[in-house]
Each structure stands twice: as structure tokens, then as C-alpha cells.
Amino acid sequence: MIAICAVCVSLLLLLPLTIVLYKLWWAPLHFQSIMESQGIKGPCYNFFHNNTKEIIKIKNQTSYNSPIDLPDHDIFPRFQPYWYSCMKLYGNNFLVWNGTQPQVVVTEPELIKEILVNRNGAYPKTKREGYLKKLLGDGITVAEGEKWLKLRKLANHAFHGECLKDMVPAMVASVQTMLEKWRHYEGKEIEVCGDFRILSSEVISRTAFGSSYVEGIKIFNMLGKLSALISENANKMNFLGLVKFVRTKADSEADKIEQLLHESIMEIVRKRQDEVITVRADSFGSDFLGSLLKARHEGSEKKQISAAEIIDECKTFYFAGQLTTHSLLSWSVLLLAIHPDWQEKARNEVFQLFGRENPNSEGIARLKTVNLIIHETLRLYSPVTLITRRTQGQVKLGKFKFPANVELAIPPLALHRDPDIWGQDAHLFKPERFAEGLAKATKGNPMAFLAFGFGPRICPGLNFASHEAKIALSMILQRYKFTLSPNYVHSPFIALTVQPQHGVQILLQPL
Numbered sequence: 001m002i003a004i005c006a007v008c009v010s011l012l013l014l015l016p017l018t019i020v021l022y023k024l025w026w027a028p029l030h031f032q033s034i035m036e037s038q039g040i041k042g043p044c045y046n047f048f049h050n051n052t053k054e055i056i057k058i059k060n061q062t063s064y065n066s067p068i069d070l071p072d073h074d075i076f077p078r079f080q081p082y083w084y085s086c087m088k089l090y091g092n093n094f095l096v097w098n099g100t101q102p103q104v105v106v107t108e109p110e111l112i113k114e115i116l117v118n119r120n121g122a123y124p125k126t127k128r129e130g131y132l133k134k135l136l137g138d139g140i141t142v143a144e145g146e147k148w149l150k151l152r153k154l155a156n157h158a159f160h161g162e163c164l165k166d167m168v169p170a171m172v173a174s175v176q177t178m179l180e181k182w183r184h185y186e187g188k189e190i191e192v193c194g195d196f197r198i199l200s201s202e203v204i205s206r207t208a209f210g211s212s213y214v215e216g217i218k219i220f221n222m223l224g225k226l227s228a229l230i231s232e233n234a235n236k237m238n239f240l241g242l243v244k245f246v247r248t249k250a251d252s253e254a255d256k257i258e259q260l261l262h263e264s265i266m267e268i269v270r271k272r273q274d275e276v277i278t279v280r281a282d283s284f285g286s287d288f289l290g291s292l293l294k295a296r297h298e299g300s301e302k303k304q305i306s307a308a309e310i311i312d313e314c315k316t317f318y319f320a321g322q323l324t325t326h327s328l329l330s331w332s333v334l335l336l337a338i339h340p341d342w343q344e345k346a347r348n349e350v351f352q353l354f355g356r357e358n359p360n361s362e363g364i365a366r367l368k369t370v371n372l373i374i375h376e377t378l379r380l381y382s383p384v385t386l387i388t389r390r391t392q393g394q395v396k397l398g399k400f401k402f403p404a405n406v407e408l409a410i411p412p413l414a415l416h417r418d419p420d421i422w423g424q425d426a427h428l429f430k431p432e433r434f435a436e437g438l439a440k441a442t443k444g445n446p447m448a449f450l451a452f453g454f455g456p457r458i459c460p461g462l463n464f465a466s467h468e469a470k471i472a473l474s475m476i477l478q479r480y481k482f483t484l485s486p487n488y489v490h491s492p493f494i495a496l497t498v499q500p501q502h503g504v505q506i507l508l509q510p511l
Helices: 001-036 052-061 080-092 109-117 128-138 145-158 161-185 193-209 213-232 247-277 287-297 307-338 340-352 361-366 369-380 462-479
Strands: 093-098 101-106 189-191 389-390 395-397 400-402 408-410 479-485 492-495 497-500 505-510
Touching: 001 093, 080 093, 080 101, 080 462, 101 109, 109 369, 109 389, 109 395, 109 408, 128 213, 128 247, 145 247, 145 287, 145 307, 145 395, 161 189, 161 193, 161 361, 161 462, 189 193, 193 213, 193 287, 193 307, 193 462, 213 247, 213 307, 213 492, 247 307, 287 307, 307 340, 307 369, 307 462, 307 479, 307 505, 340 361, 340 369, 340 462, 340 479, 340 497, 369 462, 462 479
Parallel strands: 101 408
Antiparallel strands: 093 101, 189 505, 389 408, 395 400, 479 505, 492 497
């Protein structure tokens, strides 16, 4: 009897160890074997540090912070050097490890199309964790099913064609305010990234939330701090996956920022609600915040959204609306500064359409040269640097079979520089690539251009960002010629989007 009890106790003690060994050792190695049998290879799974050690080593060897010689814009090896190295060793599709989580990196366009179109719902968005969840919550960018449909309809309504027309005067007024400041720098050097950050913040605040940059500045600052925490902690060593169980100073700071962020957003929400309650306004308004509040207070219970969903949507659109356009304008001005021929072509087009008058909706829709420049800027310096999905269950993707809960990672920077599609000069600025349309430029392969995603989950703010960029560039070109300052250092870095590390310095010459 004693012997039997001893055996039972021993088995109970061994059970946790068996489970740990299964999850941390046998299951990953078994999955790697299955992938290799299908032709998907990659670095060997490491029981202690996964692939983190190799990632940090290769990143340190890449001279991440060193300048790049212009006019070279090949930033994929710089920003995702580990994946760049793996592509050369293992081919277009390969396996890496994020802890015990298998991650298959996919760069074959046909496979990517199947993933992003997602006809059968087999490839939902990857769930957010950690700082990224604090930054953007569980809103439209990760929601699925009925919740996503509900939120997508609200976003589509707030940023559709007619609403964009109504936003043009506010966009023009914000650009005018910025250009008033620029008058003090005529004939001198000016750093434009800071001004574009304020401009894009002002525009999204005014057009989507009915507030000013001053009212939203706390929100933008807090979003920026959370974004910085994400960048700083992207490649922390994850020993046996234990990082998630250890609280750090950065974790405490992130919690505090998240709480302050919620309070600041709710302050803007309550202000709009009080205007209706006290009859100072007869509706919640037609902007994005107004659409959210209507969905919160009006209509059927099925269509209503919660306060938490409002906060998450506000965070998403405050952040994306500011960061995407700020980045696009910064790189567009840089590229025009070093390519005066394209700057002159764009200026001539702007004068033909608007003269000295402010841009209008009709003329914005007819801008062709400016549109080519924006497309090429987005190709070279895509605001989206990573797209992730996961397998809902067992799936067949092309010739490959994957079990459930495999993360699929798509790197747009790699696709935007594929020489088989864009040519051997894919790393150079050549807007004429898009002269005959996107289909011709990508050789009929839309997966080669993923600046705002693809399929039903394409960014709902695409037209908003494009409108704002066209207005700002048009108004700058109407007033100034500009060249790159000798003080500019070309050292792009990733802070969720690709940004100039030391700003963009140009020399302004009034027309």
C-alpha cells in the first residue's frame, strides 16, 4: 500500500514537469519537423532563448543606427535583418519562433492574397498582448465577426467620400496655420517632421473628434510614450517564456499611461455628451466621435457599442490618423527635396489645377503627379511594416497544411522591394512606376503593394490620409521650392511606422 502511494505521489510530481517539457520542448520540435517535411525550414528551435539571441545578434551586426547613403532606400535589410537573413537561407516562406509560438513568415504573393482575403474566416487577426494592447485596445484592428462589422461600418461612414469633402476646409486651415510659421524660415533651414506631427495631430483632432490639437495633445503624448515602450522592449530576451510573468518598471509605467489615456479620452467623450444633454447641441455630430456616440446611445441593442469600445476606437484613430500622415508627409518632402525634377512636375500640376487658390475636392481628385509621388513614397517607406494573422483551425494554404494557432507574418517591406516585380532598381525613387496604374506597376499582383493592407481589412483611413497629404503637399508646392539641407542625416528607424530618426531638414526658398 505504501509503495502504491509512493508511486502515485511520484506521478503527481512528474506530471507538471511532463507538461512543461511537452509545451517547451516536444511540441515545438514536433511542429518544426512537420514544417520541414513540407519544405518550410528555418532556424532550429532553442529551448532556452528561442530565436531571440540570434535576432539580437544579427540586429547588432546590422548597424541599425548608422546612416544610409542616398539615394538608396533599401530599408528592409536594416529594419528586419533577421528575416532578411532567413529569406536568403531558407527561401520565401520560413519558420521562426516567438517564445514557443511558431511564426511562419510568408512572402509569396499568392499565399498572402489567400490569407488577407480570408474568405472562410480561417485567418483571423492576431490577438494583441502587452503594450500593444494598451496602445490600441481590442478595437477595429483586431475585432472579428459581428463586432468588426459594426465598427467597420462606423469607420466607413465617418471617412467616406462626402464626409471627406466636408473635412477639406479644416485640413486647409490647419495647413495654413503651419505655413504661417514657415514664413519665418524663408531662405533658411527648417526641420519639418515636428511641424507635420503637429499638423496631422491637429487635423485628426478637428475632423474626427471635433477638438483642437491643444485638447488632444495629452492623448498624443501618451500614445507616443506607449509607442516608445513598444520599440524599446521589442526584442527583450525571453528566457523560457517567463518575461510575461515578471513585472518591470516599464510595465508599471505602461499601466499608468493606459489609465491616464482612458481618462483623457473619456473627458472628450463626456464633453460631447454633455452638449447634447444640456441641449447646447441638437445631435452628437457627424464626425467619427459623433458616429461612435450615436452607436452608443441610439439604435437597437445589437448595434450599440460599449464605453470600452469607444475608448479603443478613439485610441486607434487618434494614433493611426496622426502617425500615418505625419510619416507620409515627412518622407514625401524628403524625396521631393532630393528629386527637384519631380518637385517641379508636381508644382506645375498644382498650379494648373488650383493656381494660387486653396485646394478643393474636385481638384484633389484630379491630381495625378502628386498621386504618383505619394504611391512611390508609400512603397519605399510603408506605414505598415508587419501584417500578422493566425490560423483559426487546421487549414490548407496553397500546398501547405497548418494546424491551429500558427502565427502567419507578412513583411510589406520585403514585398515592396521584390526585384521580380519592381525590377533591380526597386530600392530607388521612381514614381513613373505607377504612371499606368497600380495593376500595371505590380504586374497584376496587388500583394506587391501593401502600404495600407489589403482585402476587407484594408485601412479605413486610407482615403483620409491620402486627402490630407495631397492638400498639404499642394499648398507647400504653391509657396516654396525646397532642397535638402547639408545637415540632414538619412537614418530611418521604426517606431511602429518608419520615421526619420533625426528629422528632415530642408532649405526653404519662397516662390
